[in-house]
Amino acid sequence: MQPVDLLLLKPMQPSVMDALARSFTLHRADTAPDRDRFYAEIGPRIRGMATGAQAPVDADLIARLPNLEIVASFGVGYDTIDTKAAAARGIVVTNTPDVLTDEVADLALGLLLATVRQIPQADRYLRAGHWPKSPYQLTATLRGRTVGILGLGRIGRAIARRLEGFGVSIAYHGRRPQDDVGYAYHSSLLGLAHAADVLMVVAPGGPETNGLVGAEVLAALGPDGILINVARGSVIDEPALVAALQAGTIHSAGLDVFAREPHVPADLAALDHVVLLPHVGSASVHTRETMGRLVVDNLSHWFGGNGPLTPVPETPWAGQA
Missing domain, CATH: 3.40.50.720 (NAD(P)-binding Rossmann-like Domain)
Structure with a gap:
Protein backbone atom coordinates (compact mmCIF):
# COMPACT_ATOMS: atom_id res chain seq x y z
CA MET A 1 0.00 0.00 0.00
CA GLN A 2 1.24 3.49 -0.90
CA PRO A 3 2.49 5.41 2.19
CA VAL A 4 0.28 8.25 3.38
CA ASP A 5 1.46 11.75 2.43
CA LEU A 6 2.16 13.73 5.60
CA LEU A 7 2.86 17.45 5.94
CA LEU A 8 5.45 18.55 8.51
CA LEU A 9 5.15 22.27 9.26
CA LYS A 10 8.30 22.66 11.34
CA PRO A 11 11.20 20.41 12.37
CA MET A 12 10.88 18.15 15.41
CA GLN A 13 13.63 16.25 17.17
CA PRO A 14 15.48 13.79 14.89
CA SER A 15 14.00 10.64 16.46
CA VAL A 16 10.47 11.85 15.75
CA MET A 17 11.23 12.92 12.20
CA ASP A 18 12.93 9.57 11.56
CA ALA A 19 9.87 7.73 12.86
CA LEU A 20 7.56 9.83 10.68
CA ALA A 21 9.76 9.28 7.62
CA ARG A 22 9.67 5.50 8.18
CA SER A 23 5.87 5.40 8.28
CA PHE A 24 4.83 8.18 5.91
CA THR A 25 5.86 10.09 2.81
CA LEU A 26 7.07 13.25 4.48
CA HIS A 27 6.70 16.71 2.93
CA ARG A 28 8.43 19.55 4.76
CA ALA A 29 6.87 22.99 4.47
CA ASP A 30 9.75 24.60 6.35
CA THR A 31 12.25 23.80 3.58
CA ALA A 32 10.00 24.71 0.63
CA PRO A 33 11.47 27.71 -1.25
CA ASP A 34 8.05 28.71 -2.63
CA ARG A 35 5.20 27.93 -0.20
CA ASP A 36 2.41 28.78 -2.66
CA ARG A 37 3.84 26.46 -5.30
CA PHE A 38 4.54 23.82 -2.65
CA TYR A 39 0.92 23.77 -1.45
CA ALA A 40 -0.46 23.91 -4.99
CA GLU A 41 1.54 20.81 -5.95
CA ILE A 42 1.51 18.83 -2.69
CA GLY A 43 -1.65 20.08 -0.95
CA PRO A 44 -4.18 17.73 -2.62
CA ARG A 45 -2.07 14.69 -1.66
CA ILE A 46 -1.75 15.54 2.04
CA ARG A 47 -3.88 13.39 4.38
CA GLY A 48 -2.11 14.05 7.67
CA MET A 49 -0.18 16.86 9.36
CA ALA A 50 2.33 17.03 12.20
CA THR A 51 2.82 20.42 13.80
CA GLY A 52 3.72 22.29 16.97
CA ALA A 53 2.55 25.35 18.87
CA GLN A 54 4.83 27.75 17.00
CA ALA A 55 3.46 26.81 13.56
CA PRO A 56 -0.13 28.11 13.29
CA VAL A 57 -2.72 26.05 11.43
CA ASP A 58 -5.36 28.52 10.27
CA ALA A 59 -8.41 28.21 8.04
CA ASP A 60 -6.45 29.30 4.96
CA LEU A 61 -3.90 26.52 5.40
CA ILE A 62 -6.61 23.95 6.05
CA ALA A 63 -8.35 25.06 2.83
CA ARG A 64 -5.15 24.31 0.87
CA LEU A 65 -5.31 20.68 2.01
CA PRO A 66 -8.60 19.32 0.63
CA ASN A 67 -7.93 15.71 1.70
CA LEU A 68 -6.57 16.43 5.17
CA GLU A 69 -7.91 14.01 7.81
CA ILE A 70 -5.87 14.63 10.95
CA VAL A 71 -3.63 17.28 12.55
CA ALA A 72 -1.30 15.83 15.19
CA SER A 73 0.03 18.62 17.39
CA PHE A 74 3.18 18.41 19.50
CA GLY A 75 2.22 19.91 22.86
CA VAL A 76 -0.75 20.11 25.19
CA GLY A 77 -1.88 23.58 24.05
CA TYR A 78 -3.47 23.85 20.62
CA ASP A 79 -4.72 27.43 20.56
CA THR A 80 -2.75 28.10 17.36
CA ILE A 81 -4.88 25.54 15.49
CA ASP A 82 -8.23 26.68 14.11
CA THR A 83 -10.23 23.79 15.54
CA LYS A 84 -13.51 25.27 14.30
CA ALA A 85 -12.28 25.21 10.72
CA ALA A 86 -10.96 21.69 11.25
CA ALA A 87 -14.21 20.46 12.79
CA ALA A 88 -16.23 21.97 9.94
CA ARG A 89 -14.25 19.77 7.56
CA GLY A 90 -14.42 16.67 9.79
CA ILE A 91 -10.69 16.90 10.51
CA VAL A 92 -9.51 15.45 13.83
CA VAL A 93 -6.96 17.36 15.91
CA THR A 94 -4.83 15.59 18.50
CA ASN A 95 -2.45 16.92 21.15
CA THR A 96 -0.05 15.38 23.69
CA PRO A 97 -1.67 15.69 27.14
CA ASP A 98 -0.60 13.89 30.33
CA VAL A 99 2.89 12.95 29.13
CA LEU A 100 4.21 16.45 29.91
CA LEU A 277 12.93 31.33 30.80
CA PRO A 278 12.81 30.52 27.06
CA HIS A 279 9.63 28.35 27.10
CA VAL A 280 11.27 25.25 28.56
CA GLY A 281 8.36 23.88 30.63
CA SER A 282 8.39 20.45 28.98
CA ALA A 283 11.91 20.67 27.57
CA SER A 284 13.63 17.62 28.98
CA VAL A 285 14.98 14.91 26.69
CA HIS A 286 12.70 12.31 28.30
CA THR A 287 9.48 14.30 28.02
CA ARG A 288 10.05 15.69 24.55
CA GLU A 289 10.81 12.18 23.25
CA THR A 290 7.62 10.89 24.88
CA MET A 291 5.60 13.75 23.36
CA GLY A 292 7.09 13.01 19.96
CA ARG A 293 6.18 9.34 20.19
CA LEU A 294 2.59 10.31 20.98
CA VAL A 295 2.46 12.49 17.85
CA VAL A 296 3.65 9.52 15.77
CA ASP A 297 1.30 7.10 17.54
CA ASN A 298 -1.73 9.34 16.98
CA LEU A 299 -1.00 9.41 13.25
CA SER A 300 -0.20 5.69 13.04
CA HIS A 301 -3.35 4.71 14.92
CA TRP A 302 -5.50 6.96 12.76
CA PHE A 303 -4.20 5.70 9.44
CA GLY A 304 -4.22 2.13 10.79
CA GLY A 305 -7.98 2.46 11.18
CA ASN A 306 -7.94 2.50 14.99
CA GLY A 307 -8.87 6.14 15.59
CA PRO A 308 -6.80 8.78 17.37
CA LEU A 309 -5.35 8.27 20.84
CA THR A 310 -5.70 11.79 22.24
CA PRO A 311 -8.24 13.82 20.22
CA VAL A 312 -9.12 17.31 21.43
CA PRO A 313 -12.79 17.80 22.35
CA GLU A 314 -13.50 20.49 19.72
CA THR A 315 -13.04 18.15 16.75
CA PRO A 316 -15.32 15.37 15.51
CA TRP A 317 -13.84 12.19 16.96
CA ALA A 318 -14.39 13.22 20.58
CA GLY A 319 -18.09 13.73 19.78
CA GLN A 320 -18.35 10.22 18.32
CA ALA A 321 -16.66 8.50 21.24
Missing part, protein backbone atom coordinates in the same frame (compact mmCIF):
# COMPACT_ATOMS: atom_id res chain seq x y z
CA THR A 101 2.13 17.19 33.02
CA ASP A 102 4.76 16.31 35.63
CA GLU A 103 7.60 18.00 33.77
CA VAL A 104 5.73 21.30 33.47
CA ALA A 105 4.54 21.11 37.07
CA ASP A 106 8.13 20.55 38.25
CA LEU A 107 9.31 23.52 36.21
CA ALA A 108 6.50 25.69 37.59
CA LEU A 109 7.61 24.98 41.16
CA GLY A 110 11.23 25.60 40.23
CA LEU A 111 10.30 28.90 38.61
CA LEU A 112 8.27 29.92 41.65
CA LEU A 113 11.16 29.17 44.02
CA ALA A 114 13.65 30.88 41.73
CA THR A 115 11.49 33.99 41.62
CA VAL A 116 10.64 34.17 45.32
CA ARG A 117 14.19 33.46 46.53
CA GLN A 118 15.95 35.26 43.65
CA ILE A 119 18.06 32.22 42.79
CA PRO A 120 19.30 33.44 39.37
CA GLN A 121 20.09 36.89 40.80
CA ALA A 122 22.04 35.37 43.70
CA ASP A 123 23.97 33.20 41.24
CA ARG A 124 24.90 36.27 39.18
CA TYR A 125 25.90 38.12 42.39
CA LEU A 126 28.32 35.35 43.36
CA ARG A 127 29.81 35.00 39.88
CA ALA A 128 30.40 38.75 39.71
CA GLY A 129 32.60 38.51 42.82
CA HIS A 130 30.33 40.55 45.13
CA TRP A 131 30.01 38.00 47.97
CA PRO A 132 33.39 38.76 49.62
CA LYS A 133 32.31 42.40 49.87
CA SER A 134 28.88 41.80 51.42
CA PRO A 135 26.26 39.06 51.80
CA TYR A 136 23.45 38.86 49.27
CA GLN A 137 20.30 40.77 50.19
CA LEU A 138 17.43 39.10 52.02
CA THR A 139 14.64 37.85 49.81
CA ALA A 140 10.91 37.21 49.95
CA THR A 141 9.59 33.85 51.17
CA LEU A 142 6.90 31.29 50.46
CA ARG A 143 6.04 31.15 54.16
CA GLY A 144 2.53 32.34 54.91
CA ARG A 145 1.56 32.77 51.26
CA THR A 146 -1.60 31.82 49.40
CA VAL A 147 -1.00 30.52 45.89
CA GLY A 148 -3.88 31.12 43.50
CA ILE A 149 -3.96 28.84 40.47
CA LEU A 150 -5.62 30.11 37.31
CA GLY A 151 -6.69 26.92 35.53
CA LEU A 152 -6.98 23.76 37.63
CA GLY A 153 -6.63 21.26 34.80
CA ARG A 154 -4.14 18.39 34.62
CA ILE A 155 -1.09 20.61 35.05
CA GLY A 156 -2.78 22.92 37.56
CA ARG A 157 -3.66 19.95 39.75
CA ALA A 158 -0.14 18.56 39.52
CA ILE A 159 1.21 21.94 40.63
CA ALA A 160 -1.27 22.06 43.51
CA ARG A 161 -0.21 18.60 44.72
CA ARG A 162 3.41 19.72 44.78
CA LEU A 163 2.50 22.95 46.57
CA GLU A 164 0.81 21.00 49.36
CA GLY A 165 4.25 19.86 50.48
CA PHE A 166 5.33 23.47 50.97
CA GLY A 167 2.63 24.20 53.51
CA VAL A 168 1.07 27.08 51.58
CA SER A 169 -2.63 27.80 51.19
CA ILE A 170 -4.02 26.97 47.75
CA ALA A 171 -6.95 28.54 45.91
CA TYR A 172 -8.08 28.45 42.29
CA HIS A 173 -10.29 29.98 39.62
CA GLY A 174 -11.76 28.24 36.60
CA ARG A 175 -14.99 27.93 34.67
CA ARG A 176 -16.61 26.02 37.53
CA PRO A 177 -15.77 24.63 41.00
CA GLN A 178 -14.36 21.09 41.13
CA ASP A 179 -16.00 18.89 43.73
CA ASP A 180 -13.10 16.49 44.18
CA VAL A 181 -10.57 19.04 45.49
CA GLY A 182 -10.44 20.80 48.83
CA TYR A 183 -8.90 24.06 47.63
CA ALA A 184 -10.79 27.34 47.93
CA TYR A 185 -12.67 28.22 44.75
CA HIS A 186 -13.11 31.80 43.53
CA SER A 187 -15.77 32.49 40.93
CA SER A 188 -13.80 35.40 39.45
CA LEU A 189 -10.15 35.90 38.60
CA LEU A 190 -10.23 39.27 40.35
CA GLY A 191 -11.47 37.60 43.51
CA LEU A 192 -8.67 35.05 43.31
CA ALA A 193 -6.08 37.81 42.85
CA HIS A 194 -7.38 39.65 45.93
CA ALA A 195 -7.19 36.45 47.99
CA ALA A 196 -3.76 35.30 46.79
CA ASP A 197 -0.28 36.76 46.82
CA VAL A 198 1.06 34.33 44.21
CA LEU A 199 -0.85 33.94 40.96
CA MET A 200 0.14 30.79 39.07
CA VAL A 201 -1.14 30.95 35.48
CA VAL A 202 -1.89 27.56 33.91
CA ALA A 203 -4.88 28.53 31.75
CA PRO A 204 -5.02 27.64 28.04
CA GLY A 205 -4.39 30.27 25.40
CA GLY A 206 -6.86 31.46 22.79
CA PRO A 207 -9.35 34.30 22.32
CA GLU A 208 -11.22 33.58 25.57
CA THR A 209 -8.14 34.13 27.73
CA ASN A 210 -6.28 36.73 25.67
CA GLY A 211 -5.02 39.47 28.03
CA LEU A 212 -7.02 37.98 30.90
CA VAL A 213 -4.40 38.94 33.47
CA GLY A 214 -4.35 42.72 33.08
CA ALA A 215 -3.79 45.85 35.14
CA GLU A 216 -6.80 45.34 37.42
CA VAL A 217 -5.82 41.77 38.30
CA LEU A 218 -2.20 42.76 38.91
CA ALA A 219 -3.28 45.62 41.18
CA ALA A 220 -5.43 43.18 43.14
CA LEU A 221 -2.44 40.86 43.52
CA GLY A 222 -0.68 43.69 45.34
CA PRO A 223 2.85 44.89 46.12
CA ASP A 224 3.88 41.57 47.69
CA GLY A 225 2.34 39.66 44.82
CA ILE A 226 4.23 37.32 42.51
CA LEU A 227 3.05 36.27 39.06
CA ILE A 228 4.17 32.94 37.56
CA ASN A 229 3.19 31.98 34.00
CA VAL A 230 3.84 28.53 32.52
CA ALA A 231 0.78 28.55 30.22
CA ARG A 232 0.65 30.91 27.24
CA GLY A 233 2.09 34.39 26.95
CA SER A 234 -1.16 35.62 25.45
CA VAL A 235 -2.97 35.17 28.79
CA ILE A 236 -0.98 38.09 30.22
CA ASP A 237 -1.33 41.71 29.14
CA GLU A 238 2.44 42.19 28.74
CA PRO A 239 2.50 46.01 28.68
CA ALA A 240 0.36 46.05 31.84
CA LEU A 241 2.73 43.56 33.47
CA VAL A 242 5.81 45.61 32.60
CA ALA A 243 4.13 48.73 34.00
CA ALA A 244 3.15 46.89 37.19
CA LEU A 245 6.70 45.60 37.69
CA GLN A 246 8.25 49.00 37.02
CA ALA A 247 5.87 50.77 39.41
CA GLY A 248 6.10 48.18 42.20
CA THR A 249 2.43 47.32 41.83
CA ILE A 250 3.52 43.67 42.20
CA HIS A 251 6.71 42.30 43.73
CA SER A 252 8.07 40.17 40.89
CA ALA A 253 7.29 37.70 38.13
CA GLY A 254 8.58 34.40 36.79
CA LEU A 255 7.74 33.76 33.14
CA ASP A 256 8.35 30.77 30.89
CA VAL A 257 6.12 32.04 28.07
CA PHE A 258 5.65 35.30 26.19
CA ALA A 259 3.16 36.87 23.80
CA ARG A 260 5.45 37.01 20.75
CA GLU A 261 7.90 34.16 21.28
CA PRO A 262 10.82 34.01 20.86
CA HIS A 263 10.79 37.81 21.16
CA VAL A 264 10.71 39.21 24.70
CA PRO A 265 9.94 42.90 25.35
CA ALA A 266 13.17 44.79 26.03
CA ASP A 267 11.57 46.61 28.98
CA LEU A 268 10.75 43.26 30.56
CA ALA A 269 14.19 41.77 29.96
CA ALA A 270 15.79 44.87 31.51
CA LEU A 271 14.13 44.25 34.89
CA ASP A 272 16.34 42.48 37.42
CA HIS A 273 13.57 41.35 39.76
CA VAL A 274 12.02 38.95 37.27
CA VAL A 275 13.05 35.44 36.20
CA LEU A 276 12.66 34.74 32.48
